[in-house]
Amino acid sequence: MHDLIENGTLWTLKEVGTDSEQIRQNETLFSLSNGHIGTRGSLEERHRTQAYSHSGSTLMNGFYDTEPITYGEWAYGYATHHQTTIPVPDAKKLDLSLDNELFDLETGKVDHHSRTLDLKRGLLTRTFTWENSKQQSIEVTIERFVSYDFPEILAQRIIIESEEDDLPVQLLFELDELEDMGKEESAEDDPDPRKKEQAERRFDSRPLSTDSGRMIHISTHASDLHAVIYDHVVSRFEQVSLERIENKVTASFQTDKSAPVVIDRFTAYSHKYNNEEDTDSQAENLKEIMSEVETLGYNELKDRHLSFMDKFWSVSDIELEGDQALQIGLRFNLFHLHQAAGRDGHTNISAKGLTGEGYEGHYFWDTEMYMFPFFLYTQPKIAKSLLMYRHSILPQARERARTMAIDKGALFAWRTINGEEASPYYPAGTAQIHINADIAHAVYEYGKVSEDEAFMFNEGLDILVETARFWLEWGHFDDERDGAFVLNDVTGPDEYTAIVNNNFYTNLMAKKNLSYAIEYAQKAQEQAAGKLEDLHVTEDELQNWKIAESRMFLPYDEEKELTMQDDSFFHKKVWDFEHTPEENYPLLLNYHPLTIYKHQVCKQADTVLAEFLFLDDFEMEQLKRDYDYYEKVTTHDSSLSRSVFGMMASQIGKHEKAYDYFMDTVLMDIIDLQSNTKDGVHAANMGGTWMSIVQGFAGMRFNDGTLYFTPHGPKEWSRLSFKVQVKDRLIQVTLTPSSTEYTLLEGEPIIIVESGEKIQL
Amino acid sequence: MHDLIENGTLWTLKEVGTDSEQIRQNETLFSLSNGHIGTRGSLEERHRTQAYSHSGSTLMNGFYDTEPITYGEWAYGYATHHQTTIPVPDAKKLDLSLDNELFDLETGKVDHHSRTLDLKRGLLTRTFTWENSKQQSIEVTIERFVSYDFPEILAQRIIIESEEDDLPVQLLFELDELEDMGKEESAEDDPDPRKKEQAERRFDSRPLSTDSGRMIHISTHASDLHAVIYDHVVSRFEQVSLERIENKVTASFQTDKSAPVVIDRFTAYSHKYNNEEDTDSQAENLKEIMSEVETLGYNELKDRHLSFMDKFWSVSDIELEGDQALQIGLRFNLFHLHQAAGRDGHTNISAKGLTGEGYEGHYFWDTEMYMFPFFLYTQPKIAKSLLMYRHSILPQARERARTMAIDKGALFAWRTINGEEASPYYPAGTAQIHINADIAHAVYEYGKVSEDEAFMFNEGLDILVETARFWLEWGHFDDERDGAFVLNDVTGPDEYTAIVNNNFYTNLMAKKNLSYAIEYAQKAQEQAAGKLEDLHVTEDELQNWKIAESRMFLPYDEEKELTMQDDSFFHKKVWDFEHTPEENYPLLLNYHPLTIYKHQVCKQADTVLAEFLFLDDFEMEQLKRDYDYYEKVTTHDSSLSRSVFGMMASQIGKHEKAYDYFMDTVLMDIIDLQSNTKDGVHAANMGGTWMSIVQGFAGMRFNDGTLYFTPHGPKEWSRLSFKVQVKDRLIQVTLTPSSTEYTLLEGEPIIIVESGEKIQL
Known part of the structure; x- marks a missing residue:
């Protein structure tokens, strides 16, 4: 210890x-x-x-x-x-x-x-x-x-x-x-x-x-x-x-x-x-x-x-009995998450919080995809202020889209403080256009959980509409794929595979982004028509979103029965892990980008993250096959990776794996797993820790207004207890190896679902 | 005028x-x-x-x-x-x-x-x-x-x-x-x-x-x-x-x-x-x-x-009667080409010759693919000294391959003076690994035309072997394509399409590179076995080259009956040329690289260049279809483009086009067509001018020891005359609208072939 x-x-x-x-x-x-x-x-x-x-x-x-x-060599x-x-x-x-x-x-x-x-x-x-x-x-x-x-x-x-x-x-x-x-x-x-x-x-x-x-x-x-x-x-x-x-x-x-x-x-x-x-x-x-x-x-x-x-x-708080190190590690992570978050609507969460100068204090997608859920479900005011920050930089995001020759919509900066793009390496910067959908996803999730219509029909809709527009401009309907909507020359979450076509994560998230925009634009037609007019959203535009959403191309290998990380992923040679010495990790410090890109090797969860976010969209067998495949080619050189693999492992019944990954993530900074904690804590991973417990082991989902749980708590833990705030209710969840208990602490009665069974609280 | x-x-x-x-x-x-x-x-x-x-x-x-x-952001x-x-x-x-x-x-x-x-x-x-x-x-x-x-x-x-x-x-x-x-x-x-x-x-x-x-x-x-x-x-x-x-x-x-x-x-x-x-x-x-x-x-x-x-x-000299501007333009180009070339085996030809500081005085593939033919056929000593320069930088090329995690062989720098890579932008630098095959191609051509066996079994073989080795290491046999040999994450000649898989030009050139190495290694087995031993070329290695050569993947769209510039080219949206204002060219100064890369738009000849180099490998109808397709999506923002399209036009019977392109290329610097002649002349284009006359209008090929001509001189010219040196012969070729004349000025009798007909000189 x-x-x-x-x-x-x-x-x-x-x-x-x-x-x-x-x-x-x-x-x-x-x-x-x-x-x-x-x-x-x-x-x-x-x-x-x-x-x-x-x-x-x-x-x-x-x-x-x-x-x-x-730059060694400038470009427009x-x-x-x-x-x-x-x-x-x-x-x-x-x-x-x-x-x-x-x-x-x-x-x-x-x-x-x-x-x-x-x-x-x-x-x-x-x-x-x-x-x-x-x-x-x-x-x-x-x-x-x-x-x-x-x-x-x-x-x-x-x-x-x-x-x-x-x-x-x-x-x-x-x-x-x-x-x-x-x-x-x-x-x-x-x-x-x-x-x-x-x-x-x-x-x-x-x-x-x-x-x-x-x-x-x-x-x-x-x-x-x-x-x-x-x-x-x-x-x-x-x-x-x-x-x-x-x-x-x-x-x-x-x-x-x-x-x-x-x-x-x-x-x-x-x-x-x-x-x-x-x-x-x-x-x-x-x-x-x-x-x-x-x-x-x-x-x-x-x-x-x-x-x-x-x-x-x-x-x-999350109470975890049965493992002192995990309990303290968890609390340490939640403590740092909490103190990292900007609360004034003009600041956000740096990749290292305020604990160090690593990554220059920039805000990344880490906020929305790794840290936001913790705030959304336990500190919703902070969650909202994080979104307000994104709304405050919409003008810069619109400007960025124009620079990218995109006539309509906005493209959020991959890394930024003031809203302008600060990534000097576009293949793992601007090309990661999924940031747009990541932000839209957080907005939508906030709307679902908070029911804060005032926000959703104002700042929320601004973001949903401007991001949805972007996809229509970036992508196109590809005649070579029977008119499927494709997104070319992008980089997904996995930064060891860059500038590819139809990254599964990006395309799925873009599809969701479009569906969010469609849903709220349709709601707004009834409840906030003036707002739609201000945004110049026409029936035609809405129609185009629907077509693109429905035709979004999601790469899949029928023969292998595997989801493809992108169009060409399986055409690449699998990295020679066996002959890669330990000291050559992280690969990014020891191999040229092209050497990395031309191999099947992932820095982090990519397809598995996409699937985890929308678990219910996939068959269990598919999730298992994809997990098995991508785990083998993933180095976890990014601190954003292990928590996702752990959560998915938990959902597909690989409980030992889930536990091992969780052990790594929860103590990542205390044991200096990435060897760079001196530059600051890994805030996103800390958010991943919370997600691992709540969305991983407890299997919490919030879909269509209902809270679902599919608990698989490790047998090593005698008791696990946490609270979530949903639709003005505060609910305590307590898991033991032999029981689950849900207590409504605040708010109106609500029905939740555990492993298919309805429970009235 | x-x-x-x-x-x-x-x-x-x-x-x-x-x-x-x-x-x-x-x-x-x-x-x-x-x-x-x-x-x-x-x-x-x-x-x-x-x-x-x-x-x-x-x-x-x-x-x-x-x-x-x-660098804004460093990478290994x-x-x-x-x-x-x-x-x-x-x-x-x-x-x-x-x-x-x-x-x-x-x-x-x-x-x-x-x-x-x-x-x-x-x-x-x-x-x-x-x-x-x-x-x-x-x-x-x-x-x-x-x-x-x-x-x-x-x-x-x-x-x-x-x-x-x-x-x-x-x-x-x-x-x-x-x-x-x-x-x-x-x-x-x-x-x-x-x-x-x-x-x-x-x-x-x-x-x-x-x-x-x-x-x-x-x-x-x-x-x-x-x-x-x-x-x-x-x-x-x-x-x-x-x-x-x-x-x-x-x-x-x-x-x-x-x-x-x-x-x-x-x-x-x-x-x-x-x-x-x-x-x-x-x-x-x-x-x-x-x-x-x-x-x-x-x-x-x-x-x-x-x-x-x-x-x-x-x-x-090339004599051209019937158009004073073209005559002087041609001579101007040959004059500059001649004075640009390093002759000491330690220097090469800068992209701007010694006429300006553009491109920092770097040597590119321009030498081998655009300027070398002129020297090869009219000043072979200079041609050899240019190859000696490449040989002199083999140690740096080997080192570069190691940096790229390539254990065997050499990778020539994309742009260099001292042999080390000097391109600060790898997507249009190191990724252009076709430079290896370009150099090997020049070596092979030199061997064919000069019959300089002493060079070929020494410096020549060094280059052919080390470049051939590189391909085996960079590429792999792709199970997803029935074991075809593929080359992923490369950039072809067209710098408006970067980091793609199976660029046709690159793959074809790599295939040729392998065949050159095989041919000379086999010859060396009989004539210079010691050299092969020095190079550690084994029978196994030779066998591997043969397999890779024979299985090299060449992307082709069966439905469209078009050669594919790379695996994904046709999946991209065609650039909106109609709405691109004139002042937005060259695109590279007005659009972000990603904006350019995600469209079907070419800076220069790519597939058409590959086909022109090996005309006899393709059916005429194929050449025509490919030409028609790629011409529509090519901006010629590179000065290396027009001459190639012109030469191909000449070969496929588009004589007016050929003439128009030639007019542009021959006077490019005098009329400042690219608007940057002040930074130096466009030496490669000057080489393209010579090629346009000799390999374009006169249709000269040298294959299997025989000189072929298929003349299509523009009717505007009353007389066109030039000389070539091949296998110790000096031959004068004179074309008029109604006649062709071949004169052996020096050397032993030789048979040449004009449009299928043998002629004894």
């Missing part, structure tokens, strides 16, 4: 000792965020001991800089600018001195060092004792949390105790403006396209005047984004002398063996804004927030935070 | 007047080179009047610098470095002063300005009269040529006449070291991938000591290439006072109305070398050359040059 779990409880991960390798690695795992700001679990003195840190970044969701993308329509979430001034930096001797883990003697991430309460706590070279000793506790009630606020409390009186202690607080970015050695030489570390500071800063604390305005170099940051240190202890010197605050006092000394630090990060002229009002706003926070005080702020966390867990 | 032609003769292009636009444009056309050095047709005073110049570069074949390629196996032919110090720079007034076209009064490119003699001559502001007047003649006898030498003669005595004239000669690159305005902002202009000097220079003239050593910044340049001004006229001041030479004299004053300038460019320590010996060598040249004097040097040119034309 992993140390963090072994030392922890069912709700905590605990790191014990001062092993630099462990502390570095746990920096990602111990990140705290609230969807607006996130701060990595770095040591307060990391600037003194680089060996203990990969990167101590503090990030703001959607706060990015741009720079022109340089290429993405023009990198968008990169950038580290902002970090408020964790702290110099702790005892009798003028500066603390770090390599100075003096450190004992009982531990850090605990409390998932239940959303707290990171560090404690240790330190004896300096003069044999003076103090006990230090540092607690931090990122507030959900006040999304701007990072709160930190430092508690100093000693068994001696009158030891002179000084704390020096500084807002680290990253003049020295302290990037990892050799990061510049690492060409791994999945990460991109910042080599230099990407913002300018200037001080703003305040009565207390320190306030700065920052603005990015190229993207013209602005934010205000307000750092404030307080203590209610009389012996503490606070002094502000330029951009630093010192807290000095002498120890008192009768009582610990407590010092609090609050740092407020405004939301990003576009117009420098708004700086004054942003500053005023932060002052008000800070005043409120100071009035509340640390304890009350923390109490509210704990209540908020309680409320979150009361709905979103 | 174009001005240059109208003012010229059947052997000359003449520019009259001082229109800056014309002078700029003619800078490319008036380039002179000898395969080693090339210098653009810029005015001597271009540094004073930028409006009259695009770029006055002097280039050395194969003298390039490198810089790392920056990508080409790592740009290779860029760089301008070297230019020896044309001249400041001419009359009574201390500096000459340029905008100062004083210029009359009778003309420049004549004499194709027959390989000379560029400029004459004008200049009256300065003091009403003093001189007549100036400047002649330049690049020597074939002394490939290092650029020779220039300046002649000054006056009707007045004692006008003080000064000429200031400077070796322009390009401190100010004088690049075109806004070139930096032009993202056109087909050109890449140098923004800064890419070499360092230092003076070397000499007794006379000025000698410098230059070394590139990154590629570590070296060269020595020796610039020398002489005059046999006593009144001329030559003075050397630092890096300049002045020639001062007073006019003498009884006789013109003549000053000569010789500039020697050493061959490139890799080791700076060789500089002294290189310098010594240049001194010897210069001494020999000075002893000969300008007139004798020029006489030898004229003899050389005479000899060239005596074999390589």
Whole structure:
């Protein structure tokens, strides 16, 4: 069992000792965020001991800089600018001195060092004792949390105790403006396209005047984004002398063996804004927030935070009895998912949440296809705000479609923050047009589960219509296939097979996208005709969607009785897995794209994902055959793969496989399965974990207004329990090896179906 | 008719007047080179009047610098470095002063300005009269040529006449070291991938000591290439006072109305070398050359040059009576082809020859498939040296194959100078693996025509074996096609259709490549068994080649009775040509690659090229159907396209079409058909011109040791005559609308076949 779990409880991960390798690695795992700001679990003195840190970044969701993308060879329509979430001034930096001797883990003697991430309460706590070279000793506790009630606020409390009186202690607080970015050695030489570390500071800063604390305005170099940051240190202890010197605050006092000394630090990060002229009002706003926070005080702020966390867990928790590691792993994943999600309708979920700079902080299809279900069924408000973000970037998506010579409709960017395409490699970027259908699918699912008609007949319809239009323009009716509707030159989810015709996943999702648009356009004809008119949806257009939907080509090999991942997949040579050494994985770092593309080898679930999403459309035998075939040629080099294979395994009766895959996914980041957790957690996989439990093992489906379950919980687990919110009901599902129990906790009576049998709740 | 032609003769292009636009444009056309050095047709005073110049570069074949390629997103196996032919110090720079007034076209009064490119003699001559502001007047003649006898030498003669005595004239000669690159305005902002202009000097220079003239050593910044340049001004006229001041030479004299004053300038460019320590010996060598040249004097040097040119034309000329423009256009093309070709076995032919910096001076398949036939049949020594270059880069090609996870054989770089892949866009770079077969095809053709067994059983066999091996590794036997041998994820010649399976051209060429290797390996078993052993060719391997060759998949649509460009070509939507505005061509500058790839639209001949190369393998009706189909979907956005369609048109009886295409190709650069002649001539198209005459209109084929002709000369031409060298014979072919005549000029008697009829020569 992993140390963090072994030392922890069912709700905590605990790191014990001062092993630099462990502390570095746990920096990602111990990140705290609230969807607006996130701060990595770095040591307060990391600037003194680089060996203990990969990167101590503090990030703001959607706060990015741009720079022109340089291509070896330019072509028309290429993405023009990198968008990169950038580290902002970090408020964790702290110099702790005892009798003028500066603390770090390599100075003096450190004992009982531990850090605990409390998932239940959303707290990171560090404690240790330190004896300096003069044999003076103090006990230090540092607690931090990122507030959900006040999304701007990072709160930190430092508690100093000693068994001696009158030891002179000084704390020096500084807002680290990253003049020295302290990037990892050799990061510049690492060409791994999945990460991109910042080599230099990407913002300018200037001080703003305040009565207390320190306030700065920052603005990015190229993207013209602005934010205000307000750092404030307080203590209610009389012996503490606070002094502000330029951009630093010192807290000095002498120890008192009768009582610990407590010092609090609050740092407020405004939301990003576009117009420098708004700086004054942003500053005023932060002052008000800070005043409120100071009035509340640390304890009350923390109490509210704990209540908020309680409320979150009361709905979103999954209880799993019988395997402590899985229980804690699950909670760890749900915790990170929850704190990753933008909640303001202008931000989304980065591939790494706010836990690292990997993938530049971009939003991908990961949100809709891997993380959205968790929010949809347990935190629907967040689900809606994620869709609102997509709606907010529709203008950019329309523009992108025009660039692709598509006259009608919209094409969402494959990877983006500001809505513009930021993928510099179109074969695994723009070619992944399935993103359009992925988003439409999430919209439709939201409509089904929430029954939020106001959204569906406005923002929802905008998205459904504009994405449906896109398919008609991209595809065509192929005379060579008796007029079937085909989609050529696309890349499906599997990025080891690029630029193909009729990717099954893409075509099926496009077909669904069209059917969603048709369904809501028809509903709107009765309920929101004005909206349809605004969108210029004509009867003719609707008719065209219907024809394309009904004629959508879905590649199938009659002889093999297998679904074809795309037109040519079976014509390729199967990858020589037997002679591929372990160290050559992931293949993308060791083989040229063409070498990979010309083989039957998948980075991730593709056809199996399509089938899992629409299980009821397929015969069980088909699902089994396809699973068996594609599993053999899939490397799972993408973190999005295992959870899908696991869920499908669960549905087709391969329970051991399901369990094995689940074991890998649930602990992926804790055990660093992908060897790159240092760059941030794998948020999509975390969503896959939730899906694995609810849609995999419990087999939950929501079709035509009815909730279905086909439970196959592993026999190793004595009890599995979770809650879902559907159509204003809150339902608790509890599975044991011998029983299932469904409890209606909130809302009107409802009939659900378990394995074909109706149950009235 | 174009001005240059109208003012010229059947052997000359003449520019009259001082229109800056014309002078700029003619800078490319008036380039002179000898395969080693090339210098653009810029005015001597271009540094004073930028409006009259695009770029006055002097280039050395194969003298390039490198810089790392920056990718928006890196992937394994990508080409790592740009290779860029760089301008070297230019020896044309001249400041001419009359009574201390500096000459340029905008100062004083210029009359009778003309420049004549004499194709027959390989000379560029400029004459004008200049009256300065003091009403003093001189007549100036400047002649330049690049020597074939002394490939290092650029020779220039300046002649000054006056009707007045004692006008003080000064000429200031400077070796322009390009401190100010004088690049075109806004070139930096032009993202056109087909050109890449140098923004800064890419070499360092230092003076070397000499007794006379000025000698410098230059070394590139990154590629570590070296060269020595020796610039020398002489005059046999006593009144001329030559003075050397630092890096300049002045020639001062007073006019003498009884006789013109003549000053000569010789500039020697050493061959490139890799080791700076060789500089002294290189310098010594240049001194010897210069001494020999000075002893000969300008007139004798020029006489030898004229003899050389005479000899060239005596074999390589095409006489065409009945259309002056075509005659001059043809000669212009042959002239440029001839001067473009590297002759030292270490250099090849850049896409733009040495006439401009377009395509970075890279060597492409253009050499083998478009230019090689001209050399093969009229200048076989050059043909051989071009193949020797390919042989010299086999080690890099083997290395490239390894990078592509190909364990045996070699993969030639798609674009290169030093043998390493320099294409930063693999879908239209590395994916064009047909380059391997293109080179093998040229080797085989050379063997057929030259009967040079020594080459074929050494360098030739190396290339045939290593390329054949590659196909076995890249492709596989596809069970889904009854075990046919398939080649997936390739790009054919048509760069508007990328990453496809079983491109017909590629597969057919690969099949031929295998058959060539089999044929020569079998011959070698008897005649050069040791060589086969050295190459580790086993009976098993040979057997595998035979199986792959015989099972090579050639995509064909039985229903349409059409050859398929690739497996999926007919499944794509035909490009909407009707609604594509003229200004949107070339499509590559106005549409995203995916937009282009997902349509039936071709940049250039692909299937038609394959069929043209092996005409006898196809039924006439098939050729016609394929031609008709592919012509409709081809934009000819590539300059390699029209000549092929023209030749095929000629063979299938579409004589008007053939004539129209020929008209476009023959005058492509003179009329600037592609709108980018300023970046250099289209050398491959020039080769296509020769092919159009000889293999198109005259229908020449050389199969199984016999020369075949099927002449269809346009009726507009009263006489067409050319010579070919085959198996040590020199044969003259003369066509008139009513007759054909074949004359054996050199060599043993031979039987040829015209339209099925044998003729004994």
